[in-house]
Amino acid sequence: MAYNHMFLxxxxxxxxxxxxxxxxxxxxxxxxxxxxxxxxxxxxxxxEYSRQTLVSATEFIWRLFQQNTPADRxxxxxxxxxxxxxxxxxxxxxxxIHVNANYIKEYSxxxxxxxxxxxxxxxxxxxxWNGNGQTPGGLIEGIADFVRLxxxxxxxxxxxxxxxxxxDQGYDVTARFLDYCNSLRNGFVAELNKKMRxxxxxxxxxxxxxxxxxxxxxxxxxxxxx
Ligand SMILES: *[C@@H]1O[C@H](CO)[C@@H](O)[C@H](O)[C@H]1NC(C)=O
Numbered sequence: 001m002a003y004n005h006m007f008l009x010x011x012x013x014x015x016x017x018x019x020x021x022x023x024x025x026x027x028x029x030x031x032x033x034x035x036x037x038x039x040x041x042x043x044x045x046x047x048e049y050s051r052q053t054l055v056s057a058t059e060f061i062w063r064l065f066q067q068n069t070p071a072d073r074x075x076x077x078x079x080x081x082x083x084x085x086x087x088x089x090x091x092x093x094x095x096x097i098h099v100n101a102n103y104i105k106e107y108s109x110x111x112x113x114x115x116x117x118x119x120x121x122x123x124x125x126x127x128x129w130n131g132n133g134q135t136p137g138g139l140i141e142g143i144a145d146f147v148r149l150x151x152x153x154x155x156x157x158x159x160x161x162x163x164x165x166x167x168d169q170g171y172d173v174t175a176r177f178l179d180y181c182n183s184l185r186n187g188f189v190a191e192l193n194k195k196m197r198x199x200x201x202x203x204x205x206x207x208x209x210x211x212x213x214x215x216x217x218x219x220x221x222x223x224x225x226x
Pocket of ligand 1: 030032
């Protein structure tokens with residue numbers, strides 16, 4: 001009995017240690033707390049909601065990308081979200097997500113929904129593979145917005161399906177196109193992301209969908225009468 005207890009205890013310690021190695025830590029900092037945008041962040045969004053959203057976005061992305069074990073994922077131990085007065089909307093760099101407090105201040109509409117969508121987009125940049133820097137920027141941004149699309153945080157200003165000029169235009173245009181590709185083969189975007197772990201080739205589209213990307217774009221445009 002004592003032996004069993006010892007065994008159970010040591011198993012728990014090992015489990016805790018394993019969990020500790022792989023658990024991601026999330027830190028949220030409001031560096032703009034004395035400005036109008038920072039105050040609005042505290043009132044309408046808050047540190048705790050942000051932290052929970054970082055957790056749920058990560059779980060959503062791992063599931064969507066079919067990254068079921070730590071070996072499938074990027075080795076990231078800590079993700080930091082920083083609210084600060086800067087330019088633009090948001091960006092991700094060095095496992096940090098920066099959101100502009102001025103954008104929060106100016107935003108009219110469903111601020112919490114918009115903020116959540118922005119976090120899903122930026123969190124995708126934390127976890128997605130970039131083909132060792134070879135993946136076109138438009139595809140990188142398109143995958144981040146594809147995640148936002150699948151999580152159903154779609155801003156009203158987005159293009160409709162079938163709109164846009166080029167498959168690699170980025171953001172909403174590429175996200176809608178990737179959604180079409182994903183409808184041809186369920187899990188396409190997950191498999192494309194896996195292939196980009198070590199490099200990038202336009203042939204990935206041919207390998208997964210038996211068509212080159214320009215033909216796929218033509219078919220996509222035709223489907224929506226363009
Ligand atoms: C906000 O103002 C308070 C009081 O002056 C100060 O202690 C605090 O450091 C300020 N916060 C930031 C992020 O600058």
